Amino acid sequence: MNSLISALHKGIDKSGIDRTKISVPSDIPFVPGVIKELGVDYFQTPRGRAIAFGTGLKLGNPGLKVIPVVGDLMTLGGNHFVHGGRRNMELLVLCVNNFIYKKIGGKPTPSMPAAFSPYSTFEEPFNFPHLGNSCGAVYTARWTALHTEELAQSISEALHKRGLSMIEVLAPGPDYYRDINDIESDILQFYYENAVVKNNEDPRNVAITPDEKIMVGKFTDKERPTFIDSYNVQHSKILKDKFTPHGTVSQEQKASGDKNV
Amino acid sequence: MKANPKDVLTGTYYIDGDVACGYGALAAGCKFVAGYPITPSTEAFEAMCRRGPQVGAVFIQMEDELGSMAAVIGAAWSGVKSMTITSGPGYSLMQENIGFGAMVETPFVLLNIQRGGPSTGVPTKTGQADMMQSRWGSHGDYEIIAIAPESPQEMFDYAIKAFNLAEKYRCPVMIMSDECVGHMTEKVVIPEADKIEVEPRRLFKGPAAEYAPYKPDPDLVPKMAKAGDGLKLYITGLVHDERGYPVKNEDYKAAYVRRLIDKIKRNKDKIIEIREEAVDDADVVVVSYGISSRVAIKGVEIARENGIKVGTLRLVTVWPFPDERITELARKVKAFVVPEINYGQIVFDVARCSHGHANVVLVPHGGAGVHNPNDIADAIEYAAKEKKKIQGVVEHKTRLEKLVFEGGYKLKE
Numbered sequence: 001m002n003s004l005i006s007a008l009h010k011g012i013d014k015s016g017i018d019r020t021k022i023s024v025p026s027d028i029p030f031v032p033g034v035i036k037e038l039g040v041d042y043f044q045t046p047r048g049r050a051i052a053f054g055t056g057l058k059l060g061n062p063g064l065k066v067i068p069v070v071g072d073l074m075t076l077g078g079n080h081f082v083h084g085g086r087r088n089m090e091l092l093v094l095c096v097n098n099f100i101y102k103k104i105g106g107k108p109t110p111s112m113p114a115a116f117s118p119y120s121t122f123e124e125p126f127n128f129p130h131l132g133n134s135c136g137a138v139y140t141a142r143w144t145a146l147h148t149e150e151l152a153q154s155i156s157e158a159l160h161k162r163g164l165s166m167i168e169v170l171a172p173g174p175d176y177y178r179d180i181n182d183i184e185s186d187i188l189q190f191y192y193e194n195a196v197v198k199n200n201e202d203p204r205n206v207a208i209t210p211d212e213k214i215m216v217g218k219f220t221d222k223e224r225p226t227f228i229d230s231y232n233v234q235h236s237k238i239l240k241d242k243f244t245p246h247g248t249v250s251q252e253q254k255a256s257g258d259k260n261v
Numbered sequence: 262m263k264a265n266p267k268d269v270l271t272g273t274y275y276i277d278g279d280v281a282c283g284y285g286a287l288a289a290g291c292k293f294v295a296g297y298p299i300t301p302s303t304e305a306f307e308a309m310c311r312r313g314p315q316v317g318a319v320f321i322q323m324e325d326e327l328g329s330m331a332a333v334i335g336a337a338w339s340g341v342k343s344m345t346i347t348s349g350p351g352y353s354l355m356q357e358n359i360g361f362g363a364m365v366e367t368p369f370v371l372l373n374i375q376r377g378g379p380s381t382g383v384p385t386k387t388g389q390a391d392m393m394q395s396r397w398g399s400h401g402d403y404e405i406i407a408i409a410p411e412s413p414q415e416m417f418d419y420a421i422k423a424f425n426l427a428e429k430y431r432c433p434v435m436i437m438s439d440e441c442v443g444h445m446t447e448k449v450v451i452p453e454a455d456k457i458e459v460e461p462r463r464l465f466k467g468p469a470a471e472y473a474p475y476k477p478d479p480d481l482v483p484k485m486a487k488a489g490d491g492l493k494l495y496i497t498g499l500v501h502d503e504r505g506y507p508v509k510n511e512d513y514k515a516a517y518v519r520r521l522i523d524k525i526k527r528n529k530d531k532i533i534e535i536r537e538e539a540v541d542d543a544d545v546v547v548v549s550y551g552i553s554s555r556v557a558i559k560g561v562e563i564a565r566e567n568g569i570k571v572g573t574l575r576l577v578t579v580w581p582f583p584d585e586r587i588t589e590l591a592r593k594v595k596a597f598v599v600p601e602i603n604y605g606q607i608v609f610d611v612a613r614c615s616h617g618h619a620n621v622v623l624v625p626h627g628g629a630g631v632h633n634p635n636d637i638a639d640a641i642e643y644a645a646k647e648k649k650k651i652q653g654v655v656e657h658k659t660r661l662e663k664l665v666f667e668g669g670y671k672l673k674e
């Protein structure tokens with residue numbers, strides 16, 4: 001979490017975006033001090049609803065930059081991500097993947113590769129970058145908590161992408177059942193030894209499996225019309241001058257350095 | 262503040278309740294609608310989708326009702342008036358975020374066109390069985406406001422009132438309509454914009470450093486803010502202090518949740534709207550809401566023809582409940598008759614408030630239709646004649662119930 005926060009700081013700075021225009025809906029509790037320091041608006045939503053909440057924020061005020069920070073993406077709220085990608089809603093989804101619900105005593109999540117629960121798991125985990133890419137995300141990347149510089153770079157790039165971006169952050173979490181599962185080293189050490197940077201790798205090939213190296217890097221970077229773009233095109237076509245395009249940029253927003261609205 | 266003329270379709274129309282409610286919401290300044298289509302509420306969503314983009318309102322068909330409700334709350338925090346539209350099954354899915362909305366004191370409006378339940382029930386026909394769900398549906402203690410309109414004209418008028426109440430008390434407001442009113446087509450008069458009073462958002466206008474999102478004004482309602490104003494908002498569904506920061510201890514919990522409840526309870530007199538008719542010398546008072554109150558008119562007429570002194574009390578706002586008024590009437594009248602399209606929901610609140618002073622008679626209906634007015638008249642007659650005090654609620658056996666149950670839960674051939 002600390003690496004993510006420091007990467008957020010650096011990434012936002014690099015992007016040049018006004019922090020007061022950034023909203024962070026999240027189902028993960030952030031410490032108030034962190035939010036104050038980040039200088040953003042923070043909303044702790046019910047579990048899994050950060051992306052849907054962010055959709056409302058973005059459509060209500062298209063001048064906002066919305067960064068939903070979600071825990072295990074694909075359990076509660078998976079559908080919101082899938083449809084967010086399909087619509088290409090302008091959100092930067094930060095998916096903190098620690099493979100285990102640490103706070104509730106180490107229960108496995110759907111993203112967990114076999115090896116991290118008392119009796120190991122027998123379910124196939126999700127490959128988030130592949131999922132994001134298939135749903136239509138314009139930007140997908142994966143970094144571990146050790147890659148703060150790269151993560152910050154990704155955040156700043158993704159903040160300027162028009163559409164849904166998804167960055168998976170592999171965080172240290174699965175401490176609980178390390179002994180039982182014969183993972184002796186510290187998990188960060190494990191990431192350090194096993195993460196391999198493979199930018200532009202086909203997202204289909206980057207699934208995390210217990211026996212192979214963990215591939216990190218930027219996997220998707222493409223352009224597609226956003227939800228608001230399509231909304232405006234469609235309604236202008238039919239309603240002609242009766243329709244004022246949504247999210248027309250105000251001078252104030254231009255002055256704030258946000259090039260993306 | 263007056264409504265924006267651009268948002269108001271002034272004129273006289275022949276439209277259904279769903280559409281009237283949509284026009285009312287837009288007239289109130291609603292600028293964001295998220296929903297997922299569900300019978301019998303779809304017409305309201307369609308009306309807003311058709312008209313909305315012409316007046317700068319954005320609509321989105323979300324992936325489900327969980328997402329719709331979350332997006333509506335998100336939009337409210339971005340600074341716009343927002344609403345969602347649904348019916349039974351969707352309403353159940355929304356409960357999670359309704360509790361969140363109430364907890365973080367978000368103004369929004371929810372239109373529930375009730376249909377026959379439980380579960381999928383009878384999607385195309387009416388019901389009034391979500392009334393308790395509107396009050397208690399999400400977990401934990403909280404208060405909301407619920408309104409039950411009885412005609413398309415009222416759907417328009419009370420859509421505006423719902424938005425005004427939501428803004429005034431920073432809480433979710435439910436329009437608990439039903440399929441009959443939603444699909445009933447009648448004359449609706451939409452006045453000029455300058456005749457429509459619209460409540461602006463209670464925004465904080467001071468130095469950012471002084472803002473506390475949950476510091477209440479004297480009426481117990483705190484000032485609202487919106488994202489993007491540099492206020493470093495910290496908004497959480499955890500129990501929080503005035504700054505919005507999470508706290509765990511008992512006294513903060515008590516103080517915060519008590520205020521959530523009291524901001525509605527203490528302002529009850531300003532919120533509650535009831536319509537009474539001929540209650541002063543009545544022996545029996547019919548308490549009803551929504552479509553049942555229109556059906557009851559005929560039942561009351563029949564009873565009056567038979568020489569019974571009947572008054573009516575219509576709950577326009579169902580929640581908060583007019584406890585004091587019911588108690589007051591209970592001391593004067595012999596009995597209350599409560600027709601509702603369910604097997605007893607609001608009737609228990611009437612019984613609770615009558616404290617055993619008056620008998621309480623329920624005229625039940627299973628849904629997918631409305632009462633036969635003769636059943637209501639019979640129940641009134643029974644209530645007027647019954648001399649002994651009866652504990653609890655008496656259930657009146659309607660013609661339909663007799664038809665169904667005399668054959669042992671089987672319909673007769």
